Amino acid sequence: MRQRSAILLAGACLAAMAACGGGEKAKAGGPEVTAKDLSFKPAKISVKLGDQVTWTFEDKGTSHNVTAEDGSFRSENLAKGTFVHPFDKPGSFSYICTIHPTQMKGTVDVRA
Numbered sequence: 001m002r003q004r005s006a007i008l009l010a011g012a013c014l015a016a017m018a019a020c021g022g023g024e025k026a027k028a029g030g031p032e033v034t035a036k037d038l039s040f041k042p043a044k045i046s047v048k049l050g051d052q053v054t055w056t057f058e059d060k061g062t063s064h065n066v067t068a069e070d071g072s073f074r075s076e077n078l079a080k081g082t083f084v085h086p087f088d089k090p091g092s093f094s095y096i097c098t099i100h101p102t103q104m105k106g107t108v109d110v111r112a
C-alpha cells in the first residue's frame, strides 16, 4: 500500500508541476550552490544585493550544513533538499560546513 501511495503522489506531481516543482522553478535564475563530494560548488559566488542564494544538498549519505562565519545564517544538517538565504547587506560572507570545516568552505560576495 505504501508503495502505491508513492506512485499516486508522483503521478499527482506530474499532473500539477506548478504545485510540486513551482517553488524550485521560481528560484531558477537565482544564484545556486551545490553541496556535493565534500565541497561547495562553486566555492565562491558573486551576487547582487537582495539576491537569494539557494544551496542544494546532493551528497548521498552525508549531511552538510551552511554556517556563516559571522553567524548571520545557518542551515540545518541536510543530506538532501535546499537551503535558501537572502542577502540584503553588501559585503563578503564566508561560510563553512561545520561537519567538514576543513574541506567545505565558501564565500558569497554581495555587490551593492
Ligand SMILES: [Cu+2]
Pocket: 038, 063, 064, 065, 097, 098, 099, 100, 104
Ligand atoms: Cu559537510
